[in-house]
Amino acid sequence: xxxxxxxxxxxxxxxxxxxxxxxxxxxxxxxxxxxxxxxxxxxxxxxxxxxxxxxxxxxxxxxxxxxxxxxxxxxxxxxxxxxxxxxxxxxxxxxxxxxxxxxxxxxxxxxxxxxxxxxxxxxxxxxxxxxxxxxxxxxxxxxxxxxxxxxxxxx
Numbered sequence: 001x002x003x004x005x006x007x008x009x010x011x012x013x014x015x016x017x018x019x020x021x022x023x024x025x026x027x028x029x030x031x032x033x034x035x036x037x038x039x040x041x042x043x044x045x046x047x048x049x050x051x052x053x054x055x056x057x058x059x060x061x062x063x064x065x066x067x068x069x070x071x072x073x074x075x076x077x078x079x080x081x082x083x084x085x086x087x088x089x090x091x092x093x094x095x096x097x098x099x100x101x102x103x104x105x106x107x108x109x110x111x112x113x114x115x116x117x118x119x120x121x122x123x124x125x126x127x128x129x130x131x132x133x134x135x136x137x138x139x140x141x142x143x144x145x146x147x148x149x150x151x152x153x154x155x
Contacts, residue, residue: 027146032089035099038138039085042131043078049127050075067124070113074131077106081135088142093151096142103139107132 050071057063081102087095110132114125141147 025146025150027144028150029089031141031144031147032085035085035138035141036082036089038134038141039078039082042134042138043075043082045127045131045134046071046075046078049124049131052123052127064120067120070120070128071124074110074128077102081106085138096147096151100139100142103135103142107136107139 050068053063053067053071081099084095084099084102088099110128114120114128120128
């Protein structure tokens with residue numbers, strides 16, 4: 001972000017100024033609203049996974065370090081991904097590219113790791129898969145024609 005002479009923040013990214021006309025389109029705004037909602041869903045589901053791990057442990061059942069670390073990292077990633085989605089909605093091409101890539105890579109990584117036999121109990125795998133589906137849905141929204149067009153030709 002840069003500041004203009006009158007003190008207002010002008011949206012600027014290292015790739016250049018944002019395409020205000022395209023980012024202002026109703027379909028693009030709705031796409032970013034949906035993306036942020038899906039990332040919030042990812043975060044809420046991630047918090048539920050961590051909470052479930054805590055409850056399982058609190059009631060004396062076995063949990064492993066993997067479950068604690070993995071669910072904590074996934075929850076922390078939700079905060080970062082939301083921040084990137086919000087920055088992309090404001091016109092940051094680099095944030096858009098990052099959130100677009102992360103929204104594909106992270107769900108695949110979640111599912112692939114959870115499919116390794118014996119890594120996690122079924123309930124953990126199912127809850128993590130729900131997280132992956134929410135974030136994967138955001139990837140679909142971010143790859144929409146209008147959203148891609150809003151960032152086309154920049155950088």
